[in-house]
Amino acid sequence: MSAFRDAWHWFFQSAQWSGVDSIPTRLGQHLYYSGVALLLAVAIAVPLGLLIGHTNRGGFAVVNLANAARALPTVGVVLLVVTLAGIGFLPVIVPLVALAVPPVLVNTYAGIRQVEPELVDASRCMGMRGRQVLSSVEVPIALPLILLGVRTAAIQIVSTATIAAFVGLGGLGRFIFDGLARQEYPTVIGGAVLVVSLALLTEMIFFGAQRLLVSPGLRTR
Amino acid sequence: MDWAWVGGHVPLLSERVREHVPMAVLPVLFGLLISVPLGIACVRWPRLYPPVLALTSILYALPSIALFAVLVNVTGLRTATVIIPLTLYTLSVLLRNVVDGLRSVPESVRQSATAMGFSPLRRLAQVELPIAAPVVIAGTRVATVSNISLVSVGGLVGLGGLGQLFTDGFQLHQTTRIIMGIVLTVALAIVAHGLLVAAQRVLTPWARRSTGKAKP
Numbered sequence: 001m002s003a004f005r006d007a008w009h010w011f012f013q014s015a016q017w018s019g020v021d022s023i024p025t026r027l028g029q030h031l032y033y034s035g036v037a038l039l040l041a042v043a044i045a046v047p048l049g050l051l052i053g054h055t056n057r058g059g060f061a062v063v064n065l066a067n068a069a070r071a072l073p074t075v076g077v078v079l080l081v082v083t084l085a086g087i088g089f090l091p092v093i094v095p096l097v098a099l100a101v102p103p104v105l106v107n108t109y110a111g112i113r114q115v116e117p118e119l120v121d122a123s124r125c126m127g128m129r130g131r132q133v134l135s136s137v138e139v140p141i142a143l144p145l146i147l148l149g150v151r152t153a154a155i156q157i158v159s160t161a162t163i164a165a166f167v168g169l170g171g172l173g174r175f176i177f178d179g180l181a182r183q184e185y186p187t188v189i190g191g192a193v194l195v196v197s198l199a200l201l202t203e204m205i206f207f208g209a210q211r212l213l214v215s216p217g218l219r220t221r
Numbered sequence: 222m223d224w225a226w227v228g229g230h231v232p233l234l235s236e237r238v239r240e241h242v243p244m245a246v247l248p249v250l251f252g253l254l255i256s257v258p259l260g261i262a263c264v265r266w267p268r269l270y271p272p273v274l275a276l277t278s279i280l281y282a283l284p285s286i287a288l289f290a291v292l293v294n295v296t297g298l299r300t301a302t303v304i305i306p307l308t309l310y311t312l313s314v315l316l317r318n319v320v321d322g323l324r325s326v327p328e329s330v331r332q333s334a335t336a337m338g339f340s341p342l343r344r345l346a347q348v349e350l351p352i353a354a355p356v357v358i359a360g361t362r363v364a365t366v367s368n369i370s371l372v373s374v375g376g377l378v379g380l381g382g383l384g385q386l387f388t389d390g391f392q393l394h395q396t397t398r399i400i401m402g403i404v405l406t407v408a409l410a411i412v413a414h415g416l417l418v419a420a421q422r423v424l425t426p427w428a429r430r431s432t433g434k435a436k437p
Contacts, residue, residue, distance in 0.1 A: 017227075071414075075387050076403040199284050202282075203282045
């Protein structure tokens with residue numbers, strides 16, 4: 001257990017708080033990779049999911065895509081893309097986006113599909129157009145599931161962005177892989193604690209977002 | 222893609238598959254052994270369920286690479302390092318399915334069983350668990366497929382299995398090795414999925430007659 005005590009001390013060394021290899025720098029890089037990947041994934045998957053759900057075309061393909069994506073080993077995909085395209089920002093971001101698209105897409109699609117048809121009919125009878133039905137009825141009702149999909153994707157991205165360090169980029173994974181290479185276990189444990197904390201923080205942020213964004217009318221049911 | 226390499230390295234590839242399979246399958250067995258009694262307890266005492274569910278969803282959010290890296294220091298480069306985190310993930314997937322499955326048993330069926338003189342234990346074993354089985358097996362399928370893919374993360378800290386093909390291929394700049402790792406991982410997942418679908422058909426023959434369509 002002394003490794004854990006050393007890891008505790010590791011956090012308070014001044015080297016961890018300034019410079020290229022400091023916690024703030026690595027955390028910033030990690031958040032940057034994760035944020036860009038998540039934004040791109042949401043920008044692709046949410047409109048596509050809304051379209052497929054609203055028009056109810058191609059749903060079968062979406063569900064199968066998501067199941068297939070679960071079987072695909074993330075690490076292998078990242079290392080393959082980097083081996084083919086070289087070390088860089090894009091070769092790491094593209095697989096991250098590819099991994100995050102299926103959960104967001106499926107949940108957006110499922111969220112729109114589970115809106116009761118009576119509600120859609122009623123809003124059409126009230127004179128709403130297709131776009132209005134989507135934006136003021138279907139999306140608010142589907143929001144809890146959409147947010148769940150984004151949360152799943154965000155946690156996956158935060159975890160997987162750790163691999164960026166394995167292929168020579170920055171991020172919190174640097175502490176884990178550098179520590180393993182130098183056999184400095186306090187560094188490994190410190191890095192792992194940071195990655196775990198970031199994942200849990202992500203989960204909590206989305207939990208809060210859910211409470212803020214979801215219509216109160218949907219919560220009481 | 223270098224087919225000659227593949228042809229010459231069949232023993233290596235099958236060795237990697239042999240390492241991979243127990244690391245993916247044992248967590249599913251342990252997960253079932255824990256989640257079935259835990260799920261039964263959560264249905265029996267409903268106040269237990271929300272905290273247990275919250276705990277398992279936190280466990281599910283823990284990044285596997287972080288858990289592997291920490292456990293390597295404690296347990297060393299052994300199968301246990303992979304099995305412990307994956308058991309936790311399996312558990313958090315399965316618990317929900319066990320509870321949902323048990324709760325889907327219609328009250329009338331439960332009452333009929335009691336009226337026929339079933340003791341609570343016998344009712345659980347012969348009526349409630351079989352009715353919950355399709356939902357539990359569906360969860361097992363999801364957990365098995367994602368475990369097979371997650372085991373390869375262990376390759377990053379040197380834990381063997383098909384993930385080793387990724388890290389070795391990356392360091393040797395050998396795309397064939399990485400592609401074979403991906404292909405074999407997906408193939409394993411497809412085989413496991415097929416076996417579990419078959420198991421479900423054998424174990425719950427009534428489900429295929431009554432509902433007709435299998436749920437995803």
